[in-house]
Amino acid sequence: MTTSHTSDANGAGATDAPDAPDARDTTDAAVRAELSRLRDSIDNIDAAVVHMLAERFKCTQQVGHLKANHHLPPADPARESRQIARLRELAESAKLDPAFAEKLLNFIIAEVIRHHETIAKSS
């Protein structure tokens, strides 16, 4: 930003020469740097989530084959209840919304059950 401002959140800019960098330029640069730093961490976390999910699905694929081979049902609601109770507790102690943790686990498990059903049909 190279023009002067009549006012801004810092109260800066009103007395700047038209083409001089003002306080808002400095703030913008600092905010952009902070945003970029945080986004780098978010990208790393998203990558870790994808890798962890890929590992989880590798395990559940094996469970799917085991269940199909032994004529076990794809879903195990009692196991799910224990997982949800455990995850809600973990979420609470990690200051994550337990309802969100439960929704996320249910979303993942629904996909796993779909995979199990596909495996069972094809075996």
Ligand SMILES: O=C(O)C(=O)C[C@]1(C(=O)O)C=C[C@@H](O)C=C1
């Ligand atoms: O543990 C099992 O029996 C699974 O099939 C895995 C899993 C899960 O994704 O965690 C999926 C479906 C079941 O209803 C319960 C749990």
